[in-house]
Amino acid sequence: MEICLHLGAHRTGSTGLQVLLNSQRAELRRAGVAYWGPDKTRNGLLAGLIKDPSQVNGPGKALGERSCGRLRMEFARLEVEHRQQLVISEENLIGTMAQNLSAVRLYGQAADRLARVRPAFEGRKLRIGLAIRAYDLHWASQLAFRAEMGASLPSPAKLDRLVTQPRRWCDLIADIKTIFPNASIVVWPFEGWVSNPLPLVSGILGREIPLGALEKPHKSNASATATQLASIAAERGDIDTALRLASAGQGARYMPFNADQLLKLKQDYRADISWLKANATGSAGMTYLDPTGGTFGEADMTEGSHHERRQTKSVGSTR
Numbered sequence: 001m002e003i004c005l006h007l008g009a010h011r012t013g014s015t016g017l018q019v020l021l022n023s024q025r026a027e028l029r030r031a032g033v034a035y036w037g038p039d040k041t042r043n044g045l046l047a048g049l050i051k052d053p054s055q056v057n058g059p060g061k062a063l064g065e066r067s068c069g070r071l072r073m074e075f076a077r078l079e080v081e082h083r084q085q086l087v088i089s090e091e092n093l094i095g096t097m098a099q100n101l102s103a104v105r106l107y108g109q110a111a112d113r114l115a116r117v118r119p120a121f122e123g124r125k126l127r128i129g130l131a132i133r134a135y136d137l138h139w140a141s142q143l144a145f146r147a148e149m150g151a152s153l154p155s156p157a158k159l160d161r162l163v164t165q166p167r168r169w170c171d172l173i174a175d176i177k178t179i180f181p182n183a184s185i186v187v188w189p190f191e192g193w194v195s196n197p198l199p200l201v202s203g204i205l206g207r208e209i210p211l212g213a214l215e216k217p218h219k220s221n222a223s224a225t226a227t228q229l230a231s232i233a234a235e236r237g238d239i240d241t242a243l244r245l246a247s248a249g250q251g252a253r254y255m256p257f258n259a260d261q262l263l264k265l266k267q268d269y270r271a272d273i274s275w276l277k278a279n280a281t282g283s284a285g286m287t288y289l290d291p292t293g294g295t296f297g298e299a300d301m302t303e304g305s306h307h308e309r310r311q312t313k314s315v316g317s318t319r
Contacts, residue, residue: 001079001086002125004204005183007176008091009107010100011141012131012190015221017197018089024201024211031209032084041090045070046117050092052099053112064116071120085205093117094172097142101151104158106167111175118179126183128176129204132169132272133190135265136257144223144254147232153241154256163261169272173286185286187276192291203289226254 008014018037021028028035036045048056048063056064078086094110103109133141139162147153154162169187176185186203193200202208224232230245245254257265280288 001075001083002127003075003121004085004087004127004129004206005093005121006087006089006091006129006204007094009094009131009133009138009172010091010097011138011145011223012133013194013197013220014089014091014131016194017200019220020197020201020214021087021089023214027210027212028087032082033205033209034078034081034083034086036086036088036090038090041088042092045074046090046093049117050113053109053116056116065119068117068120071117075120075124087204094176097146098151101142101146104161104165106165106169107172107175108167110172111179114176114179121180126180127204127206128180128183128185129200130173130176130185130187131190132187134269136255136262136269138190139265140253140255140257141223143256144229147229148224153229153233153238159256159261163257163264168268170275177285183285186289187280187286188289189273189291192289200289224254226252229254 006014006017021035022037022039025035045067047067048060048065049067051060075086094113095107099109100106143154173185173187176183184206186206188200188203198211198214201211226245226248227250230242233239233245234242248254255262276288277290280286
């Protein structure tokens with residue numbers, strides 16, 4: 001049985017893809033595919049394997065080892081049921097948004113985290129899926145999500161550090177390849193399939209399968225708007241920030257970076273896309289699903305999804 005491991009990343013349409021996969025369980029089963037989403041992975045299955053590696057002690061390490069053993073038993077059980085593939089979708093395996101923002105690093109713990117779960121997959125054919133996203137929108141989405149969970153909105157110094165932090169998507173991909181050198185890695189840009197994740201099912205599986213009727217595509221777990229964050233800031237007594245966010249207008253996207261920062265972040269993402277197009281040939285174990293190959297022409301992948309282009313202005317910073 002082949003394992004198809006969808007690692008996210010956060011804020012790249014993972015929830016929408018998980019909703020789609022969950023709605024197609026019957027069709028997946030008929031095609032010999034099992035699916036584990038967060039309802040399965042976050043119900044004790046990965047106990048000891050998600051925690052911050054720097055906080056893992058002796059008992060925590062032993063718990064993770066037992067979880068790897070349980071995973072291997074579950075894999076064997078599915079093989080008895082004649083499943084050809086198992087899709088596991090769990091973005092917390094590479095890190096968390098809280099850790100990204102506290103450390104000001106793009107999945108800086110990914111290699112250490114994946115190394116802890118690696119024993120579960122030893123001897124298995126492994127196919128790994130990863131979505132990437134333009135840095136300005138990716139960081140803004142993480143910041144907005146964490147603010148809704150109670151975190152503070154970023155200071156100018158924090159925004160500067162996010163812009164200049166050294167890790168890129170290519171570094172995360174290199175970490176994945178280091179831990180799973182024999183795995184096939186499939187990478188796609190969030191912007192290409194944000195409104196329709198259906199083609200990603202075949203991308204993750206590496207084959208086409210018949211699917212059932214689909215609901216109208218919609219965004220799942222969307223980021224808070226500037227207006228919504230203004231209300232949160234007001235409730236916390238931060239009136240200056242609330243007024244600044246509200247000035248963006250009703251329904252405007254939260255974008256805390258200024259023009260110079262946006263330029264740098266978009267240049268970095270363009271460089272990533274160019275690197276992927278040049279290096280992800282499939283022969284080296286990595287494939288790039290390129291949405292410019294007939295999906296929406298030569299669209300600028302740094303400007304958000306092709307169906308939702310709108311002008312945004314920087315709001316939320318104290319500059």
